[in-house]
Amino acid sequence: xxxxxxxxxxxxxxxxxxxxxxxxxxxxxxxxxxxxxxxxxxxxxxxxxxxxxxxxxxxxxxxxxxxxxxxxxxxxxxxxxxxxxxxxxxxxxxxxxxxxxxxxxxxxxxxxxxxxxxxxxxxxxxxxxxxxxxxxxxxxxxxxxxxxxxxxxxxxxxxxxxxxxxxxxxxxxxxxxxxxxxxxxxxxxxxxxxxxxxxxxxxxxxxxxxxxxxxxxxxxxxxxxxxxxxxxxxxxxxxxxxxxxxxxxxxxxxxxxxxxxxxxxxxxx
Amino acid sequence: xxxxxxxxxxxxxxxxxxxxxxxxxxxxxxxxxxxxxxxxxxxxxxxxxxxxxxxxxxxxxxxxxxxxxxxxxxxxxxxxxxxxxxxxxxxxxxxxxxxxxxxxxxxxxxxxxxxxxxxxxxxxxxxxxxxxxxxxxxxxxxxxxxxxxxxxxxxxxxxxxxxxxxxxxxxxxxxxxxxxxxxxxxxxxxxxxxxxxxxxxxxxxxxxxxxxxxxxxxxxxxxxxxxxxxxxxxxxxxxxxxxxxxxxxxxxxxxxxxxxxxxxxxxxxxxxxxxxxxxxxxxxxxx
Numbered sequence: 001x002x003x004x005x006x007x008x009x010x011x012x013x014x015x016x017x018x019x020x021x022x023x024x025x026x027x028x029x030x031x032x033x034x035x036x037x038x039x040x041x042x043x044x045x046x047x048x049x050x051x052x053x054x055x056x057x058x059x060x061x062x063x064x065x066x067x068x069x070x071x072x073x074x075x076x077x078x079x080x081x082x083x084x085x086x087x088x089x090x091x092x093x094x095x096x097x098x099x100x101x102x103x104x105x106x107x108x109x110x111x112x113x114x115x116x117x118x119x120x121x122x123x124x125x126x127x128x129x130x131x132x133x134x135x136x137x138x139x140x141x142x143x144x145x146x147x148x149x150x151x152x153x154x155x156x157x158x159x160x161x162x163x164x165x166x167x168x169x170x171x172x173x174x175x176x177x178x179x180x181x182x183x184x185x186x187x188x189x190x191x192x193x194x195x196x197x198x199x200x201x202x203x204x205x206x207x208x209x210x211x212x213x214x215x216x217x218x219x220x221x222x223x224x225x226x227x228x229x230x231x232x233x234x235x236x237x238x239x240x241x242x243x244x245x246x247x248x249x250x251x252x253x254x255x256x257x258x259x260x261x262x263x264x265x266x267x268x269x
Numbered sequence: 270x271x272x273x274x275x276x277x278x279x280x281x282x283x284x285x286x287x288x289x290x291x292x293x294x295x296x297x298x299x300x301x302x303x304x305x306x307x308x309x310x311x312x313x314x315x316x317x318x319x320x321x322x323x324x325x326x327x328x329x330x331x332x333x334x335x336x337x338x339x340x341x342x343x344x345x346x347x348x349x350x351x352x353x354x355x356x357x358x359x360x361x362x363x364x365x366x367x368x369x370x371x372x373x374x375x376x377x378x379x380x381x382x383x384x385x386x387x388x389x390x391x392x393x394x395x396x397x398x399x400x401x402x403x404x405x406x407x408x409x410x411x412x413x414x415x416x417x418x419x420x421x422x423x424x425x426x427x428x429x430x431x432x433x434x435x436x437x438x439x440x441x442x443x444x445x446x447x448x449x450x451x452x453x454x455x456x457x458x459x460x461x462x463x464x465x466x467x468x469x470x471x472x473x474x475x476x477x478x479x480x481x482x483x484x485x486x487x488x489x490x491x492x493x494x495x496x497x498x499x500x501x502x503x504x505x506x507x508x509x510x511x512x513x514x515x516x517x518x519x520x521x522x523x524x525x526x527x528x529x530x531x532x533x534x535x536x537x538x539x540x541x542x543x544x545x546x547x548x549x550x551x552x553x554x555x556x
Contacts, residue, residue: 036397109491
């Protein structure tokens with residue numbers, strides 16, 4: 001029994017080391033004067049943080065990423081929530097088709113999705129190609145499963161038929177029922193979905209790089225540019241990305257824990 | 270009477286209209302673009318042909334598929350093995366805090382990839398990275414010959430950063446489904462722990478392990494951002510090749526990119542479909 005305890009401790013310690021050391025090293029690297037000749041950094045400084053955050057491109061790219069992430073998140077919430085509710089309550093036979101469309105994104109590599117969208121929308125006279133609009137649409141496809149799963153799970157966890165009938169027998173219309181009764185009941189699911197979409201899109205590089213590139217620079221594109229010419233400033237940007245991803249994820253976990261019903265946020269990327 | 274049923278039928282059909290916005294979105298941004306891609310990959314000079322695929326079989330592109338498949342298979346294998354071991358350690362620990370904290374960590378890190386991850390690994394294992402320096406001090410020289418982070422080897426290590434947590438999250442439900450009584454029954458009947466694992470636990474876990482392998486494989490096969498940041502155009506992967514064709518860095522006809530894209534789409538679809546099928550089976554058996 002004791003042997004197994006030791007074995008378990010070693011496995012967990014190795015795993016934690018592997019997962020945490022890269023992050024800590026990046027943090028330390030971003031505040032080191034120099035850290036490429038010695039085991040310990042040669043002095044600490046905030047110079048790289050100062051330099052990288054004072055550039056105008058820093059603010060622009062951060063804002064751009066926030067815009068794309070929020071737009072994708074809102075659009076998906078508005079598209080997916082009523083659809084999932086309607087399918088659950090009125091068209092259960094539509095669910096397999098919906099689920100099919102939410103599984104497709106797992107099977108399409110980012111580069112292929114970008115190529116497919118360019119091929120089709122460059123022939124169509126819509127204000128999409130080469131604009132942030134196409135990036136939002138592509139990010140919606142990418143993040144669709146992350147929105148649908150938590151919302152559908154939240155709907156499964158409550159008795160929506162009883163709630164809907166109760167609301168309607170009290171005279172509520174369809175929209176009233178959905179907005180005032182159903183949505184508050186599945187709020188933890190919707191918020192988990194939104195946060196998951198947000199953190200996925202915020203870190204998205206492939207689609208942004210191929211669909212809009214330098215026309216609408218996002219934060220990850222800015223970061224990749226920096227890794228090519230100044231590692232120390234890049235490390236500060238990497239730390240910001242890490243922190244945003246970890247904060248949103250911790251929020252999701254906290255909400256899931258508080259809601260009592262785990263809004264299954266896993267399920268593959 | 271007949272009037273009522275036909276009215277019901279009409280309202281059932283009308284109910285489908287409520288799903289129209291979602292289906293329109295899916296058709297406009299998933300189905301039609303992919304079909305457009307498929308058609309253009311199968312067309313040359315306005316005729317249906319496989320010639321684009323034939324031309325895609327140049328040594329360079331064949332190598333890119335070989336590299337991508339090797340990288341995906343290696344990280345999926347390692348991910349399944351170590352992920353299951355860590356997940357087993359997590360589910361058997363009696364310390365609730367450790368269990369919750371590590372599950373949370375896996376949740377956070379499995380969605381983490383791309384540029385920041387690549388950069389973090391350069392800091393740790395690059396030619397002047399901290400682990401590289403420590404190893405050098407104790408007499409192990411990684412560079413220039415033993416190991417390079419800017420290579421397929423390096424990508425294997427970096428990919429594990431999101432593959433391991435994904436496997437842990439996928440396999441935990443199955444590990445929790447292994448009942449304590451089965452182990453006790455096997456031991457009472459004279460089985461050693463090894464025999465219990467090989468003859469009882471692993472066969473039960475097999476669909477979940479295989480499904481995990483397929484999903485991890487697809488996860489690595491479609492990845493681009495991490496590879497691009499870490500190695501640039503130096504490592505010949507399918508996604509790197511397609512991206513270069515999309516950006517027009519290489520002067521080649523567009524139909525070739527489409528053919529490559531369709532081939533990689535086929536690989537991914539097989540993996541995801543296999544995962545879904547195995548998942549459905551595991552679900553039925555659990556009932």
